[in-house]
Amino acid sequence: MGNGWHGKVLRVNLTDKSCTVEPLNMEWAAAFIGGRGLASKYLTSEVDATVDPFSSENKMILATGPLTGTYGAANGRYMVVTKSPLTGTIACSNSGGYFPCELKYAGYDLVIIEGKAESPVYLKIKNGEAELADAGHLWGKTTAETEDAIRAEFHGDAKVACIGPAGESLVRYACIVNDKHRAAGRSGVGAVMGSKNLKAVAVRGTGGVATADNAAFRAAARDTLKMLRQHPVTSEGLPALGTAVLVNIINQSGALPTRNSQCGTFDKAEEISGERLAQTFLKRNKGCMGCVIACGRVTRLADPRFSGAGEGPEYETLWSLGAACGVSDLAAIVHANYLCDEYGMDTITMGSTVACAMELYERGLLGDADTGMPLKFGDADAMVRLVEMTGKGEGFGVRAGLGSYRLAESCGAPELSMSVKKQEFPAYDGRAIQGMGLEYATSNRGACHVRGYLVSPEILGVPEKLDPEAVAGKAVWAKAFQDVTAVVDSAGVCLFTTFGIGIPQVTRLFNAATGFGYSDEQMMEIGDRIYTLERLFNLKAGIDPSQDTLPKRILEEPLPDGPLKGAVSHLPEMLSEYYDVRGWEKGIPTAAKVKSLGLA
Amino acid sequence: MQKLIRIEPSKCIGCKSCEMACSFRHRGEFAPSKSRIINEVFMEEAQFITVTCMQCNDPWCMKACPKGAIEKDMASGIVTVDEMKCVGCRTCVSACPFGMIRYLDETGKADKCNLCGPDFPECVAFCPTHCLQYSEEDLPLREKVLRFARTMKDGQGEV
Known part of the structure; x- marks a missing residue:
């Protein structure tokens, strides 16, 4: 029998149309687990950090973890790792649903995609067999249309991950959508897929995943379930309202970045809240495979202007297409969220880019001649229109498809892009939650909330309550959260379970599945190793420590409203402490540190 | 019960x-x-x-089995395949109107x-x-x- 991993890598070369199977490097698996860590090891070993992300030299890795496809901690997750066309850093985007498990059941730990196809193709995987098929007839189709078409012609039970028109036209924040409504969302992984002329990966897997010690694994999973069913966040907050439970909480904390981060509260937050969504368009809750939480929101839009169905919006989307744009029209936000899924675009960067464009317009840095329409904060119709134009690659949408940084830079005001390393913030103001500011500045894929979610201690009080205004000690917390997240992302576990379980439980599941005997400390060291490996790639890619910063607005303009009125980010103080905690000399991992992590 | x-x-x-x-x-x-x-x-x-499987009171699979390999325990109500008797002929698979009994390659037997x-x-x-x-x-x-x-x-x- 097996032990979590299959020990198999599928390598697909799009240039010469070959699909080969090779053994997984188990030495690397032991040091980097799987998923994010292991794929990062393969990517950084095989791809020169300086390559153009859209060139055929860039590779894209779909990676499951040793726990993907098992039960216990919502283990229905996979990672897409590549070099990002948005940030130029390493990109790793996570998604859940059914596709990740199906890939595992088909018998592969990783799928490495390299080269570039001459014309559109899609990858068909049926258990041990893989082949490339023509995708000329799918090009231009939306993600849902693509999935339906592939199911009809390949296999009725196939699970599909694909790009939409945005990925084809290289929108720099195009995502890869699986199971129609789940996305490996951030950093433009879908654009890399588009640049390779790869429309979709379709999988039918009827095999299984074996664990080393079934009895121990079952016992660990039972305990995990019990913990998740008891913790208020995973048993009440997320099931009841999904991630959208945060809209009111974060707004009340004065940390909801509103109108392109000009304010920290949104006076109409109630209208776009999880509570309002539950009263209006929510049909039911949904889990990914193996999930106990079910934060997924199955929604139906019944509004005189819009109709449709899908999943979401998530909290980040309610914020980005809502508060960030000053928009409180919930139906319009839900509709725009569906459009992003259909065209295949990251909702966070999409909404933030609309918000940035609105500020550029209001400041006169963009005019009607540029945009083709008025773009003012609060204009829901304009927001929807711009999302549609971006997805279709029409008019001003082409410029919006570059992301907020490149757009603002082209208007001579890059400081109006609320981003780090050219990737936009998610829905927390770094002035109101100091640790999150540090997290954005040091995240290896640019601003991000799922690399070290300090909102959990700073606002939610999990695992313990920290003062969001405090600076001292935040560096230690940031490193710890980042390292835990790297482990979780590598094991194939859902990050949301970490509200209810900690590293000891993840380690227990991991050891029972793999037959390893790692200690919690060894697991945390693996997290540090993965984080440092990503950092080294970014440094080689030319992303120097001077980019570990925040926009001028967050560092210098005091928050004008809310309970934390007057606050700015104290990043410089936290950053030097952070480098010390990491063992990085002025942001560069020391030779001793690199050696101690086995990365030399 | x-x-x-x-x-x-x-x-x-x-x-x-x-x-x-x-x-x-x-x-x-x-x-x-x-x-x-x-x-x-x-x-x-x-x-x-x-x-x-809802453990039928009068199971199609049991009636169809030519080897008498499927039994219903009247106390527990459970309908069971006796793997010692099952020859893997798949008659039960055809008989069950719900698709709730299947043939498993790895055992060569019916499974429910x-x-x-x-x-x-x-x-x-x-x-x-x-x-x-x-x-x-x-x-x-x-x-x-x-x-x-x-x-x-x-x-x-x-x-």
């Missing part, structure tokens, strides 16, 4: 934990394709439907839900929302009746 797996679809979240638990318990690996209980996800209609024999059903143990329950009485149905009755009550004016 006979017990059954009761299914309340409105509580299902489409997580397929039941399929994972079943295959891990009976096949020793996580392989939903080999699960005896099936959780179907109908995204367009937002419906998640779980089906498994036996409510985990003497143990508590594993799918129920791992169902995170109690969409699945193991009970003697038809409790979920009773709940539905009560919900309907309460609605009626709420609609009544003062007498």
